[in-house]
Amino acid sequence: MDIISLRAVSKSYPSADTRLQVLREVDLDVEEGEFAVVAGPSGSGKSTLLNLMGALDHPDSGAVRIDGVDLAGRSDRALANLRNEKLGFVFQSFHLIPVLTAVENVAWPLFLKGVERRRRVARSRELLTRVGLAEHMHRTPGRLSGGQRQRVAIARALACEPKILLADEPTGNLDRKTALEIMDLFASLNRDGRVTFVFSTHDPTVVSYAGRRLSLAEGKVDDEPLGVTRHEDSAHA
Amino acid sequence: MPDLVFLSLRNIFRNARRTTITVFSIVVGFAAMACFGGFIEFSFEGLRENTIRTQLGHLQIYAEGYWEKRVSDLESVLITGPEEVEERIAELPGVATVTHRLTFSGLGTAGNATVNMSVVGVDLEGEQEFSDFEILVDGRPLDPGDPEGGLIGEELRNGLGARVGDWVTVLTSSFDGVINAVDFRVAGVVRSASREYDSVFAKVPIELAQRARETDKVERIIVLLEDTGDLPELLPRIEEILAGFDRKFEIRRWDELAGFYEAVVALYTGLFRVFAGIVGVVVMFSVANTMTMAVFERTAEIGALRAIGARRSTLIAMFLFEGLGVGLIGSGLGVAASWLLAAAVEAVGGIPMPPPPGMTQGFQAYFNLTGAVLLSAFAVTMVATLVSSVYPAFAASRIRIVEALQPS
Numbered sequence A: 001m002d003i004i005s006l007r008a009v010s011k012s013y014p015s016a017d018t019r020l021q022v023l024r025e026v027d028l029d030v031e032e033g034e035f036a037v038v039a040g041p042s043g044s045g046k047s048t049l050l051n052l053m054g055a056l057d058h059p060d061s062g063a064v065r066i067d068g069v070d071l072a073g074r075s076d077r078a079l080a081n082l083r084n085e086k087l088g089f090v091f092q093s094f095h096l097i098p099v100l101t102a103v104e105n106v107a108w109p110l111f112l113k114g115v116e117r118r119r120r121v122a123r124s125r126e127l128l129t130r131v132g133l134a135e136h137m138h139r140t141p142g143r144l145s146g147g148q149r150q151r152v153a154i155a156r157a158l159a160c161e162p163k164i165l166l167a168d169e170p171t172g173n174l175d176r177k178t179a180l181e182i183m184d185l186f187a188s189l190n191r192d193g194r195v196t197f198v199f200s201t202h203d204p205t206v207v208s209y210a211g212r213r214l215s216l217a218e219g220k221v222d223d224e225p226l227g228v229t230r231h232e233d234s235a236h237a
Numbered sequence B: 001m002p003d004l005v006f007l008s009l010r011n012i013f014r015n016a017r018r019t020t021i022t023v024f025s026i027v028v029g030f031a032a033m034a035c036f037g038g039f040i041e042f043s044f045e046g047l048r049e050n051t052i053r054t055q056l057g058h059l060q061i062y063a064e065g066y067w068e069k070r071v072s073d074l075e076s077v078l079i080t081g082p083e084e085v086e087e088r089i090a091e092l093p094g095v096a097t098v099t100h101r102l103t104f105s106g107l108g109t110a111g112n113a114t115v116n117m118s119v120v121g122v123d124l125e126g127e128q129e130f131s132d133f134e135i136l137v138d139g140r141p142l143d144p145g146d147p148e149g150g151l152i153g154e155e156l157r158n159g160l161g162a163r164v165g166d167w168v169t170v171l172t173s174s175f176d177g178v179i180n181a182v183d184f185r186v187a188g189v190v191r192s193a194s195r196e197y198d199s200v201f202a203k204v205p206i207e208l209a210q211r212a213r214e215t216d217k218v219e220r221i222i223v224l225l226e227d228t229g230d231l232p233e234l235l236p237r238i239e240e241i242l243a244g245f246d247r248k249f250e251i252r253r254w255d256e257l258a259g260f261y262e263a264v265v266a267l268y269t270g271l272f273r274v275f276a277g278i279v280g281v282v283v284m285f286s287v288a289n290t291m292t293m294a295v296f297e298r299t300a301e302i303g304a305l306r307a308i309g310a311r312r313s314t315l316i317a318m319f320l321f322e323g324l325g326v327g328l329i330g331s332g333l334g335v336a337a338s339w340l341l342a343a344a345v346e347a348v349g350g351i352p353m354p355p356p357p358g359m360t361q362g363f364q365a366y367f368n369l370t371g372a373v374l375l376s377a378f379a380v381t382m383v384a385t386l387v388s389s390v391y392p393a394f395a396a397s398r399i400r401i402v403e404a405l406q407p408s
C-alpha cells in the first residue's frame, strides 16, 4: 500500500502581483519502506512538498493521504496526533529545544503522545545510543556539535516509531564528512525497520543514497527510480 | 502535566535578565500593594478599636422596639433593672465589661456661653474600661466618690469657655415633658479620636442623667469584650442569654452603629482598589511585553513543537504556565519584600502620620500585613500576569507551522 499519496495537489503562495504557483497538480505515491529524495534547485518547492506530506500545511487543491488517512478537513488536534504518531521530522537547522537536554528533547514527542515517564526516558536513552550519542545524553543542544544535534533530532523523529520520516535538507548545515555520516545513519535506520524516508537535498552525493529521485521543476515532479544504488555504510567511510 | 510545567520553568529562566526585570516589576508592584493594604489595615484597626473602646462598645443591647420609638416615645423602650442581664453576660469568658448608659441632649451653659450638648450618663463602676482610649488633657477622670463631677470633650470646653472646677448647667426635659436642669462640675477634659464627638460630648454619672429625665431606667446596655476578634463567637452566646429573659431585647453590633467607620472603610477600600488597578495594569504591561518577546523569539521552536505533535492547546498551556510561573515567583518574592519592609518600618518605630481628617491626633503608622491583604495583592498579581499571558499564548498557538519553521 502507498503510505503517502498525493492526488492533483497544487500549492501557491501570494507574491508581489500574482500568485507564485509552486506545485501544479502533482500526483505522487510513496510506498512503505521507500528511501526517496526530493531534488531540485533552490525555490523549486522541495520544502513545500515535504510540508504537505508532513501535514504541516494544506494544499490549495488536491488530496493528501498519509497511511490511508485523507488530511483534508481534519482538526488541529487530529493533525497534531497524526504528526506525533505517524510522522517524524528532521530539519536543516535541527530545531531542538535549547532548554532541554538531549534525552529530554528525544522524550518530548513521547510526552505529547502520553507515554508514561519512565518508559519515555528508557526509550529516549535507547534511541540516543542507537544514533551514537550515549555519551552526551545530558547535554543541552548548545553544547553539541552540528552533527550531534542532527543525531538528537533524528532520535527525536524516531521516538514514537513513525511510519514516515521526513527530512528537509538534513545535511544542509553539516560539513561533508558529518553529512555522509548522517546519511549512513539514515540508510541503516531505513534498512533496520520499515520506516519510509523522504528527504530533500541539493547535494548529489546525498542523492546517491536514495532508491528513488523525485525531481521538482516548474511545479511538476519528475519521477526517476535510481535502481540498486543503496549505499553500503562503508562506501563513504 | 508535570513535564509541561518543567519545560515552562526552564523557559522562564532561559532569558535570565528579562525574567529578572519582569519579576522585579511584579515584586515592586506586589510589595506596594501589600504595604498600602497593610497601612490601611493598620489604620482601620486603630479607628475600629478607638470607636469601640471610647464610644460604642462591641455590642449594645436595647429593649425591643428601641430603634422605632427612641425619638417618639423613648420612655416606653427603656430598660428597667439592667443589672440582672449585665451579671449574666459578664460571666461569659472574654467579656471585659458590661455597663449601661442613659444619654440625653440639652443646652449646656457655663458663664455666658450656651451650646448644644450630648450628655452620656454612665455607670461609674462599669465604665472604667472605656476610658482607656480617651486621653485626659486636663483635670482628672470620673470618680465614683464624686457624684457631681463630669467630663467634657476638649472642643466642648472651648465652646463653653469652661475650666476644670467650673459648674455646667444642662437644660433638658423630663419624660413627663417638664423642663428640667441639672448641674455638674467639670472634673476633667478629654480628647477622643473624633473632633466632632469632642465638641458636644459630656460624660456624667448615670444618676445625674436619670435625675435630669426623671427616670430610674437605662437606655442601653453596653458590652465590651477583651478582644474584638471574639465577637462572632460571643454574639450567639449573648443572644442565647437574652433569649432566656421574659422581656425582649434587640442587639446591635458596633459596626452596625459606626457609620463613620463604615464610611472610612469604604473610602480607603476604594482607594486601595484604584491603586491595585494601577499596579495591575503596570504588571500586565510588563508581563505582556516579556511574553510577547518570548513568543516572538521562539517562533522556530514553536513550529518544531507543533511538527512533533504539540497541539494548539499544548502551546497555550505552555505559555500560560510560564506566565503563572513568573506570577508565582514574583508573588513569592513580593511577600518576602513586603515582610522586610514591614519589619523595617517596625524597626524604626513606625511612620509618623498627621491627624486624619476629623481626628484629633497624629499617629505612628505600621504595615499590618494580614492574610487578607497578602491574598488580595496575590490575587491582583496573578490575575494580571495570567490575563497578560493569554494573548501571547493564543498568538503562539496560531503561528503557522511552515512559516515558523522557515529558516530566518
Ligand SMILES: Nc1ncnc2c1ncn2[C@@H]1O[C@H](COP(=O)(O)OP(=O)(O)OP(=O)(O)O)[C@@H](O)[C@H]1O
Residues within 6 Å of the ligand: A013, A014, A020, A022, A040, A041, A042, A043, A044, A045, A046, A047, A048, A049, B403
Ligand atoms: N510562506 C511562503 N510565502 C510566500 N512564498 C513562499 C512561502 N514559502 C515558500 N515560498 C516560495 O515558494 C517557492 C518554493 O519554496 P520552497 O521553500 O518550497 O523551495 P525549496 O525547493 O525548498 O527551496 P530551497 O532549496 O531554497 O529550500 C520559493 O520561491 C519560495 O520563495
Ligand SMILES: [Mg+2]
Residues within 6 Å of the ligand: A046, A047, A048, A168
Ligand atoms: Mg527548502
